[in-house]
Amino acid sequence: MTPTPRLNRSGEAVWRRFKQHLELSEHFALVFIFNADPRVTEIFRERLADIYRARVTRMRSFECADPAELANALLPKLLIFHSKI
Numbered sequence: 563m564t565p566t567p568r569l570n571r572s573g574e575a576v577w578r579r580f581k582q583h584l585e586l587s588e589h590f591a592l593v594f595i596f597n598a599d600p601r602v603t604e605i606f607r608e609r610l611a612d613i614y615r616a617r618v619t620r621m622r623s624f625e626c627a628d629p630a631e632l633a634n635a636l637l638p639k640l641l642i643f644h645s646k647i
Contacts, residue, residue: 567601577609584613592640596629 569577584591593610614621619637624642626635 567605569602569605573602573605577606580606581609581613584610594632 571583584593595603597606610621611623624636624639628631628635
């Protein structure tokens with residue numbers, strides 16, 4: 563059985579600061595998570611999903627394999643999402 567990935571002490575400190583920023587956002591938050599280790603990104607994604615499962619608002623997650631194409635890939639999705647609000 564593979565052990566569940568965990569954050570080290572500095573990673574947990576980053577998570578706490580990040581979570582505080584989200585708690586202060588009132589309506590809309592656009593968050594980009596960049597990390598060289600995909601396991602860290604997955605930990606953050608899972609924790610965010612847990613938080614937003616208990617809220618009326620939902621988290622939407624998009625992935626882009628090519629960082630250079632991020633704006634081109636994400637902008638149309640944001641515009642579609644915004645038009646539904």
